[in-house]
Amino acid sequence: MAEYDYDVLVIGAGPGGYVAAIRAAQLGLKTACADGRETLGGTCLNVGCIPSKAMLHASEYFDAAANGAMAAMGIKVTPELDLETMHAQRRDAVKGLTGGIEFLFKKNKIDWIKGYASFEDAHTVSVADKKVTAKNIVIATGSSVTPLPGITVDNDKGVIVDSTGALELKAVPKNMIVIGGGVIGLELGSVWRRLGAQVTVVEFLDQLLPGMDGDVRKEAGKIFKKQGMTLKLSTKVTGVSVDGGKATVTVEPSAGGDAETLEADVVLVSIGRRPNTEGLGLDKIGLSVNQRGQIETDHDFATKVDGVWAIGDVIPGPMLAHKAEDEGIAVAENIAGMTGIVNHDLIPGVVYTAPEFAGVGLTEEAAKERGAIKVGKFPMLGNSRAKTNHEPDGFVKIIADAETDRVLGVWCIASVAGTMIAQATQAMEFGATSEDIAYTCHAHPTHSEAIKEAAMAVTGKPIHV
Ligand code: FAD
Ligand code: NAI
Numbered sequence: 001m002a003e004y005d006y007d008v009l010v011i012g013a014g015p016g017g018y019v020a021a022i023r024a025a026q027l028g029l030k031t032a033c034a035d036g037r038e039t040l041g042g043t044c045l046n047v048g049c050i051p052s053k054a055m056l057h058a059s060e061y062f063d064a065a066a067n068g069a070m071a072a073m074g075i076k077v078t079p080e081l082d083l084e085t086m087h088a089q090r091r092d093a094v095k096g097l098t099g100g101i102e103f104l105f106k107k108n109k110i111d112w113i114k115g116y117a118s119f120e121d122a123h124t125v126s127v128a129d130k131k132v133t134a135k136n137i138v139i140a141t142g143s144s145v146t147p148l149p150g151i152t153v154d155n156d157k158g159v160i161v162d163s164t165g166a167l168e169l170k171a172v173p174k175n176m177i178v179i180g181g182g183v184i185g186l187e188l189g190s191v192w193r194r195l196g197a198q199v200t201v202v203e204f205l206d207q208l209l210p211g212m213d214g215d216v217r218k219e220a221g222k223i224f225k226k227q228g229m230t231l232k233l234s235t236k237v238t239g240v241s242v243d244g245g246k247a248t249v250t251v252e253p254s255a256g257g258d259a260e261t262l263e264a265d266v267v268l269v270s271i272g273r274r275p276n277t278e279g280l281g282l283d284k285i286g287l288s289v290n291q292r293g294q295i296e297t298d299h300d301f302a303t304k305v306d307g308v309w310a311i312g313d314v315i316p317g318p319m320l321a322h323k324a325e326d327e328g329i330a331v332a333e334n335i336a337g338m339t340g341i342v343n344h345d346l347i348p349g350v351v352y353t354a355p356e357f358a359g360v361g362l363t364e365e366a367a368k369e370r371g372a373i374k375v376g377k378f379p380m381l382g383n384s385r386a387k388t389n390h391e392p393d394g395f396v397k398i399i400a401d402a403e404t405d406r407v408l409g410v411w412c413i414a415s416v417a418g419t420m421i422a423q424a425t426q427a428m429e430f431g432a433t434s435e436d437i438a439y440t441c442h443a444h445p446t447h448s449e450a451i452k453e454a455a456m457a458v459t460g461k462p463i464h465v
Contacts, residue, residue, distance in 0.1 A: 004123060006032045008335055009134035011117045011125065011280070014042020015321040016312025017140030018101050019328030025108035027336040032111040032134070034127045039098035040105065040112065043142050043313075044321040047164045050097055052184075054090035055167060055191045056352050063194035063354075072390060081195060083172065090167070119281040122305050136307050136335045139295060140328065141280060143273040143313035148179060151240045153269055159242050163188060166268045173197045173265035177249050179237050181208040183351050184270035186224065190353045192266075193229055200230040200262060202237055204254050204271075209351065211318075213363040213411040215377075215397060220357060223393055223413070240267055275314040292316070300340070301331040309335065323347045348425050350418035355380075355394045358417035360425045361409035364399050372402035376434060376457030378450050380414050382464040385445040391415045396454035398424075398434055405433035405458070416447050424451060434458035 008024040010017045013035035021033040039046060064070050065079035105112050115128030124133045145162040147153065155165030166188045172195045178185040181203030193199040201208070201224070207217040208224065208231070225231055232251060238259065239250040247267045252259040275293045282288065282295075285305050290296055295310040297303050303310050309331050312324035323342070330340030351357040367373045380386040380394040394413030401408055410424035427437055437455035442448050453462040 004133040004135045006030050006111075006132070006134040008032075008136045008138065008332070009034065009117075009125065009132060010138045010140055011035075012042060012140035012142055012276075012312070012314075013037070013040040013101070013112070014140060014142045014312060014324060015044045016142070016324030016328045017042065017138065018105075019325045020138050020140060020311060020332045021110045021328075022104055022108050023329045023332035024335060025110050027332060027338075029332075029336060031108075032113055032132065033105070034113040034115060034117040034125070034132070036114065036116040039094075040101040041094075041098040043144075044324075045097050045101070046094060047167065049321050051090045051094050051167050052163070052187055052191075053352055054093040055086070056187060056354075058086045058089060059191045059194040060354055066194075066196075069390065081172070083170070083195070087168070116279065118279060119284045122285045122307050125281075136309060138301075138331055138335075139280065139303075139308065139310040139314055140312045140324070141276040141314050142324075143275050143319055145269065146272040146274045148237065148269050148271055151237075151269060157242075157245075158266065159245060159247050160240055160267045160269065162269050166192070166266070166270075169266060175200070175264040176266045176268065177202060177247070177262055177264040178268045178270060179249075180204075180269070180271040181231065181233070182210065182270060182272065185268065186220075186351060186353055188268060188270070189229060190224075190227075193227065197266075198230070199228075200232060200264070202232045202235050202249070202251055202262075204234070204236050206234045208233075209357065211349070211363075212357065212359055213397065213409065214365055215395075216357055216359065216411050216413060219394070219413055220351075223355065224353075273313065273319055277314065290316070300334045301327055302334070317344055318347055318349060320347060320349065343429065346425055346428055348421045350421060352418060355391065355413050355415050356417035357413050358421035359409065359411040360421055361407070361428055362399060363409060363411075364397070367399045367408045370408075373408065374400050374402050374405070374434070374458050376400070376454045376459070376462070378454040378457050378462055378465065380447070380450055382453065382462070383414075383445075383447060383450040384464075385447050386414060386450070388445065389415065396420070396450040398437070398451070398454045398458055400434040400458050405435055407432050407434055407437065407455075410451070410454075412451070414447050414450065420448050420451060423448060 007029035010033040024031045117125040117127040176197045178189040178201045311327035313319040333340030348360040397411040399409040434455045456462040
């Protein structure tokens with residue numbers, strides 16, 4: 001009889017966990033994956049990446065019809081919002097993709113154990129009233145919304161909501177206050193602004209989108225203001241009260257000063273996410289979390305406990321689905337005795353607003369701290385395709401080492417920046433110089449030509465400005 005029930009048990013079926021399970025099964029390992037949600041796919045497929053993009057996509061069409069962008073191209077329409085159908089297509093997208101993971105589990109003979117797992121020892125978990133044993137256990141429990149002290153989120157009431165509640169609003173709010181000008185606040189704030197809400201973003205720091213390049217953050221402020229959002233930067237929320245279905249939000253300058261109140265129908269709390277480790281029984285296997293609540297691993301994704309591994313949002317690094325997926329592949333390969341590697345220096349980040357904001361590698365600020373640099377910038381206004389499509393906002397910026405010309409960071413603001421950043425990431429993965437990119441033939445007319453021109457600008461010779 002086998003010593004363990006499984007070779008690999010993955011805890012959590014998000015992009016980290018389900019990918020790890022599939023890869024492990026592909027490599028011939030007997031695999032199970034535990035998750036207590038009704039459907040597979042974790043945060044990303046159920047309440048994150050996918051439903052938010054479904055609402056962003058649909059609301060972008062509505063906005064183009066409502067704000068005159070379609071009329072400017074000779075398409076005259078007066079849009080009427082059918083929010084229930086918009087929600088239904090979002091739910092359909094989620095159903096299709098989560099069902100797809102279930103299909104892949106069956107195809108790869110992975111057992112889905114429906115329930116929340118807790119360690120008994122390093123090779124045993126309790127889940128769904130059973131004890132399950134495995135030679136290797138991968139923790140891929142992801143993250144949840146960081147609460148704001150003293151403010152109670154109630155997604156059912158729909159007044160103070162988190163991202164899950166903000167995806168499900170039953171009516172377009174007249175006024176919406178977004179606490180936190182990060183990725184979730186700007187994506188979901190954009191959805192409801194496009195559908196007609198007056199959106200105010202309250203951000204603690206002096207710019208939106210922390211972690212992105214300084215020029216990108218400055219430009220983001222200008223673009224979202226131009227689109228009609230009210231931005232209250234360097235401002236913190238000190239309290240929210242709800243009375244008769246309306247919220248009163250008290251804010252004051254981050255540095256201290258006079259308080260003021262703002263009224264809203266809906267308040268979205270989006271101040272970050274924190275790792276899910278509660279209830280996992282980590283103490284039973286002698287594993288503790290760091291100051292940020294994350295499980296630390298080595299570069300193989302092994303924790304300090306033999307046979308226990310961890311990946312995705314629950315470990316350090318950006319909380320992004322593609323980072324979790326790549327770690328899922330790598331951890332399965334490492335368990336199988338191969339060499340699974342993730343280059344954490346080159347994880348692209350994308351904000352899926354219109355325009356999109358994307359970056360990979362170092363910001364200009366971080367690169368300058370490292371040594372001398374050269375910077376090339378090219379405006380989307382000079383790109384024929386963007387200009388033709390009436391998409392004037394944005395730029396591409398390339399940061400290269402002053403001596404070796406090796407590309408250290410690429411930042412794009414463009415309608416399709418999320419797609420453009422893939423080529424930059426690949427070039428950097430191959431150690432490209434700005435000259436390599438400048439002398440690579442790019443198809444015309446494409447937004448990606450702006451990357452070539454920004455690369456040409458690193459040494460001062462773009463054509464179209
Ligand atoms: P998760 O996806 O969080 O999955 C963890 C799973 O583990 C969950 O299903 C949970 O139920 C389960 N679990 C937890 N504890 C246990 C337990 N004890 N036993 C069993 N199961 C357990 N990222 C992007 O890259 N692009 C985007 O466009 C994007 N959009 C987002 C939009 C929103 C609104 C949100 C909230 C997030 C978004 N993200 C996006 C982030 C992305 O969702 C996460 O980075 C990603 O889901 C992390 O994957 P994971 O596998 O680590 O964890
Ligand atoms: P975030 O970390 O992106 O932004 C949170 C913002 O809230 C920061 O700007 C922070 O300064 C601000 N803040 C913190 N406390 C505050 C306070 N008290 N008052 C006012 N502002 C305050 O976190 P967010 O937007 O909640 O998203 C969580 C994570 O989910 C992201 O970091 C990202 O990893 C992931 N995500 C990724 C997406 C993508 O890839 N497109 C989309 C949505 C989420």
